[in-house]
Amino acid sequence: MANSTQLKTKPAAEPAHVSMMAVVAPAIGWLIPGAGHIIQKRWIRGVLLLISIGTLFGLGLMMQGHIYRANGGDILDILGFIGDLGAGGMYVVTLAMNGGQGAIAFAIADYGTKFMIVAGLLNFIAIADAYHIAIGKKQ
Amino acid sequence: MTVQLTHFSAAFVFALFASIVFGITHRETTRDMVRYGLYCFAMFLGGVLVAGWAMWLVRR
Numbered sequence: 001m002a003n004s005t006q007l008k009t010k011p012a013a014e015p016a017h018v019s020m021m022a023v024v025a026p027a028i029g030w031l032i033p034g035a036g037h038i039i040q041k042r043w044i045r046g047v048l049l050l051i052s053i054g055t056l057f058g059l060g061l062m063m064q065g066h067i068y069r070a071n072g073g074d075i076l077d078i079l080g081f082i083g084d085l086g087a088g089g090m091y092v093v094t095l096a097m098n099g100g101q102g103a104i105a106f107a108i109a110d111y112g113t114k115f116m117i118v119a120g121l122l123n124f125i126a127i128a129d130a131y132h133i134a135i136g137k138k139q
Numbered sequence: 140m141t142v143q144l145t146h147f148s149a150a151f152v153f154a155l156f157a158s159i160v161f162g163i164t165h166r167e168t169t170r171d172m173v174r175y176g177l178y179c180f181a182m183f184l185g186g187v188l189v190a191g192w193a194m195w196l197v198r199r
Contacts (some may be wrong), residue, residue, distance in 0.1 A: 045163050052156040059152065108142075111149045118153070122160045125186040129164040139167060 021134040029130040030088040033123045036130025049126045056117035057090050065112025067091070067100025080113070086120030086127075147187070154183030 021040065029036025034050030037043075077109035084091050094100050104110050132138040144152065178189025 036191055048163060052159045055193075056153070056156045059142060061151075062140055063144065064141060066160045107146075108144060111144065111146075115149075115153065118140075118157065122157060127162060 007069040022131055026127045026135045029127045030123065032089055033107070033119075033126060036127060037133065040133050042133065048101065053087070053119050053123050053126065055088065056115050056122070057087050059078065060112040060115030061094065061099055062111045063064065063112025063115065064102045065100060065114075065116050066102060066104050067094055067116065069095070071090075080117055083117030083120045086122075086124040087116065088120075088123060091120065150187045151184065154180050154187070158183060 024132050025036040025040055028039055032050070033053035034048070036046070037049060038046035066080075068077050068084050071077060100116070102109060104113055105137040121124075129138065158176045158180035160170040161179045162174075166175045168170045
């Protein structure tokens with residue numbers, strides 16, 4: 001009798017844990033790149049993602065790249081905003097500190113703008129990867 | 140603080156970090172991640188060099 005109770009309760013407990021992590025890991029991973037992997041004990045992957053995405057975004061800022069806002073203007077601005085938004089916490093902090101306001105007046109600033117957009121897009125991929133680890137689709 | 144990168148160094152940095160993320164997210168095992176990351180890095184930089192030489196030829 002006790003064995004049959006254990007058999008019934010054990011499978012029910014695991015999906016609850018998995019679904020919780022499947023929500024938390026992508027959310028944390030969006031806020032801090034790589035954190036979705038780190039909280040699932042993929043330390044090296046998480047740190048590498050944090051360094052890669054963080055450095056790309058930081059370099060973009062230092063190259064006087066432009067940060068797009070949700071102004072609903074030109075279609076390219078909207079796409080740029082979606083890309084930037086992927087950087088999560090870094091994007092929010094940059095906006096709060098009034099960073100990334102420069103006009104794209106020279107080539108390096110244009111590279112910087114693309115660096116930040118790509119950093120956000122790469123973070124979207126990292127978020128999807130963290131989700132796949134959380135649901136057990138990937139190790 | 141402002142950073143000034145040349146076109147090639149910007150492409151190098153971009154290729155390096157994008158390849159790391161691609162390697163980690165697109166493969167299962169550590170060995171495959173490293174191999175795929177190196178492959179992406181080579182393709183990124185190779186593409187830059189090929190496109191650069193192609194533009195040089197077109198310009199002539």
